[in-house]
Amino acid sequence: MIGQSGIAVRNITRADPTSVSALAQFGVATIHEAMGRVGLLAPYLRPIYPGARLAGTAVTIFAHPGDNWMLHVAAEMLRPGDVAVLGTSSDNADGMFGDLLATSFRARGGLGLVIDAACRDVAELREMGFPVWSKRVNAKGTVKATLGSVNTPIICAGALVHPGDVVVADDDGVVVVPKARAAEVAAAAARREAKEAGTRRRLASGELGLDVYGMRDTLSKAGLRYLEDEAALAALDAEAQS
Amino acid sequence: MIGQSGIAVRNITRADPTSVSALAQFGVATIHEAMGRVGLLAPYLRPIYPGARLAGTAVTIFAHPGDNWMLHVAAEMLRPGDVAVLGTSSDNADGMFGDLLATSFRARGGLGLVIDAACRDVAELREMGFPVWSKRVNAKGTVKATLGSVNTPIICAGALVHPGDVVVADDDGVVVVPKARAAEVAAAAARREAKEAGTRRRLASGELGLDVYGMRDTLSKAGLRYLEDEAALAALDAEAQS
């Protein structure tokens, strides 16, 4: 059940590594489009430094406001290639994660963190090259008093994440791909990117999207009215008021 | 009329290029002050990378939430030196603009984008050096289903923008100068900057703004009371309560 506390699942089924590698080639926007425009986490999650980027399998964490205990429980579950993803039981922006936990996560093979709360020690994390997407930077410390869960399904920043799902994150945000769909989405992303390469060339040469995408007709059917100049617009306005 | 849909004006009167070049020499804060402290767009519009900077003439776009169709219509209207400026019919933060549109805009001579919504592909845009001021970064894609307008007057981030107005944007935000006032404002900005250079030298030498700006008298008339130390302040507090 979403949001239950007191459970830690040791072994999870992860998306297959080939699909993760394949998805790692694409940006978040491309993957989101390839999935049919779904899977994004809320855009208030931002990387703590520009250029941050990762693709891995989710170890999920459910935590309570102002309490980072479960991050320590999660460290034990991390396998190389994993990304920790933390959702909370209510809105919170305390600094649950810093360079010590990052050191531990990295030692376990963890690639980074997506946290629907805040992060601190960002100068050190930037130097370590340990990427974090958080809703805020905040030095505020947390307690270790209340149980959440590890590796149960969670809601993180408005998206449902299951343990083992693929998480891709870059400067544009974070997207989650359900593990069962990873191969399919990677293939769709590849097709989309191939197609966009051609489009990009045409647009770069000065061709218009109106023509590349064949929009002139639909625009016209929708009733778009081209006016020659601002005088024509003024005339139209005057007419409407008479 | 502000906010009407279904119109695209092909030819607009742009601010004269000399004034645009003149305004390009100044920062947003200086121009805003030179205009009499008006013309700023709301400060939630931020550049997608530090150091972004542009000055150009506005091609205006009116769009609906989650719909970027009009950006394609606008591409055709862009002339070298133009800046696309997009306002929406209601609050929206979807990723209406990315690297493909930027490629198209650049091929048409467009200098950049000011958008009261979100932008994506920011890593690519940073690499291209294509500057965008937006309210958010968001990978969320949009549809092409509902007509807005191009080159009609719009409200963007709380400011009125007419097609052809001068738009200047930098790390401090975005300012719009009505085309009829461009020359006048450029001259006022130059005067202000010249005056500030002298002030800067005096302040750098340790002279106080109190003296440079002659504020001591007005402060005194307004009733500012200098106390020698914190003991004097404590005495004053005690007196007030007795």
Place this chain on the structure above:
Amino acid sequence: MIGQSGIAVRNITRADPTSVSALAQFGVATIHEAMGRVGLLAPYLRPIYPGARLAGTAVTIFAHPGDNWMLHVAAEMLRPGDVAVLGTSSDNADGMFGDLLATSFRARGGLGLVIDAACRDVAELREMGFPVWSKRVNAKGTVKATLGSVNTPIICAGALVHPGDVVVADDDGVVVVPKARAAEVAAAAARREAKEAGTRRRLASGELGLDVYGMRDTLSKAGLRYLEDEAALAALDAEAQS
């Protein structure tokens, strides 16, 4: 009294320089923890460029929305090693501070600014290396019409700051250490950092926080239940519903 207007105190007792130097060695998160998890200003205060960092003694400023007059009064009070800290009488995000004031502050020995309002000329400030923590960047200019105070106790971003207190700021935010506690906190921070160095080494070697901090027992007492795999979790869910 907090928030009184019309007072400027010339001479204040500052934290002793040795303690300030000692505190300057530590990050904001460490100092906040060393104080017993207090002293942070609200995390909406952000540095205007990454890597900004300072430690100094507070010259406090109380100002009204849209009015930066008191910043000029404060310039006279700055001594080498001071940090200006500005609180307002109500929520405001106008650009009260820019490169001219920074030039003046620097000439007086000021190290930087913490402002519960906005700042402008950020490109110039970045180039000068003059650090500012503000709630927003905003080119919006301000008036000089209404008296506030200088060197009276203020609330800045939700924290109480007395003149002469130590202010430390970095990428993680801003912390204030009451002057009477400066030495004690510096010592506690040093102890904490020494202890963390050992912890970091252990974590880097792959040891788990669960063991380093001895958490297994308390987790177990709190009722954490380890499940072998997702099938066990599904079984548990099914059981709950029967």
Place this chain on the structure above:
Amino acid sequence: MIGQSGIAVRNITRADPTSVSALAQFGVATIHEAMGRVGLLAPYLRPIYPGARLAGTAVTIFAHPGDNWMLHVAAEMLRPGDVAVLGTSSDNADGMFGDLLATSFRARGGLGLVIDAACRDVAELREMGFPVWSKRVNAKGTVKATLGSVNTPIICAGALVHPGDVVVADDDGVVVVPKARAAEVAAAAARREAKEAGTRRRLASGELGLDVYGMRDTLSKAGLRYLEDEAALAALDAEAQS
């Protein structure tokens, strides 16, 4: 020019009273739709008590943050049937308006206030039945130090308002109708309301909007796929992943 300070215009052209009376019959949502879905002020403007409602001609006020001086200048310009509409030079939520100003406005024939800032004395205003739409309730007092303007065009909550325009406000928000369009919009609103009455009867009888509005065909063309039950949905999902 939008946002200029230091001007007070004594006599303005107001929308004709017949059109104002006609518009007063309709709700904000209806008028907004009748105008072609434009003219709304941002929805953060809320009435200070439920059931508040007004329709009148705008006396516009441009004010600076934390300064309510211009409200006193505006009082003199109010004629019976007017509504004061206040925009600010930057984001502000101080309590610029209370029961004394309401007493004065009412004595001049003013019907109410729309303010892109805050209001206080709301218990008294509720008792007086003096309606105000504001962005917040706030007891915070303001100064009278800096000139704004009265009866110049303003931006209020993201909408352009000219002196004399019609302002209609109710529980749904605030809409402004340009005076030149008042008659036309009132007529369109009447047509819309008449049409909606018929629709309402049909819907109340259990007929579906799908049929009343004839949507089945367009939905089908757009590709809507009806599934009999959740099992069919599960089958579809499984198919997508294979």
Place this chain on the structure above:
Amino acid sequence: MIGQSGIAVRNITRADPTSVSALAQFGVATIHEAMGRVGLLAPYLRPIYPGARLAGTAVTIFAHPGDNWMLHVAAEMLRPGDVAVLGTSSDNADGMFGDLLATSFRARGGLGLVIDAACRDVAELREMGFPVWSKRVNAKGTVKATLGSVNTPIICAGALVHPGDVVVADDDGVVVVPKARAAEVAAAAARREAKEAGTRRRLASGELGLDVYGMRDTLSKAGLRYLEDEAALAALDAEAQS
């Protein structure tokens, strides 16, 4: 899959009516506690009038920003005792729902609406007694151009909702109970309420929660230190700094 578009499921399994009736006896806070402190939708969803209250089975709607087409599709799916619950593909606060749709929903037996967007015609809805929980009131109209879905799983205000789940809403917010857990949760809520009745009597008689809940011991073990008066506190502070 969460967030897929273009699907409408006609027949769904609803929570059994007995459990819905049982849950209808309890407040949102009680149910949330009885579930183990889960199931709440984000608290930004507020009733459009005080005292609004409902309990029913969810017909889910997935819609795109600024587009209310799917609400019409959903009307056909409503059965007596249903509650429409709408999630969006991205943050939106347009007025997707008003009195005409409410008339239609009511005619179909719909009890109310929970919408992660805005609602309009709130005066009429209040008069009809048709309850809506929304993130905002907004007169802004929407288009009917892009397909979403009806009766697929959705995320609404940060919570996962399946078609047929029980939705209870009151002045405190909105909670969703998975249909498979409805009976179990109703029973737990009844137990909780019975227990609270006793507690309430004891507290009303002046007994302290410290004793009723037996907290004195745990507080003491956690280290709570009782001081006789403020002088003792001052002494403690002085000691800390020496």
Place this chain on the structure above:
Amino acid sequence: MIGQSGIAVRNITRADPTSVSALAQFGVATIHEAMGRVGLLAPYLRPIYPGARLAGTAVTIFAHPGDNWMLHVAAEMLRPGDVAVLGTSSDNADGMFGDLLATSFRARGGLGLVIDAACRDVAELREMGFPVWSKRVNAKGTVKATLGSVNTPIICAGALVHPGDVVVADDDGVVVVPKARAAEVAAAAARREAKEAGTRRRLASGELGLDVYGMRDTLSKAGLRYLEDEAALAALDAEAQS
């Protein structure tokens, strides 16, 4: 020290009852003005029902996010005429307080609560007539795991509150009067109200604030320019651009 945890002070010095009774006669806005425009808590604190109103002496509570343990400790400290005032160690909007605690507080003589977090059971509290000012309504429950403090100085919603200070709250918000200033402020509020009564009569008779407050001269000196009509304004604009 602000924000220390683990302390509960049993006996505090309260403002004298006569001053509290005197202050109870005035509204929050009046008291805030009488204090010299200080003392307000941030306006995001809102009453949970309209018309709520109280004046009493503060029992202060410092709590951690998502943890309401200290409210139970505070119950024991409440004396008739007290108001509980809760600040938190970081931003939090969980439902820390509901009808059981209200029952307990009332039994102890507590008049109400001011909480920089959320409250639940608002329908019951409204029925009980137990007033609460909170930042949000939220059914989200909290834990009892981490010590805060009772009756130490706190920051609540940006204001410094000492135990025993006078708290007055109404529809306009919340103001705190330091106990040492209570008598002085009550007297000043009485003078202000007496003066306002006369002003109100004059304004009600149609006299203008411009004359009542003698503003014409200062406005003129500040440079306010009266124009006869909009034509004069247009002429002025044209001149500026030439």
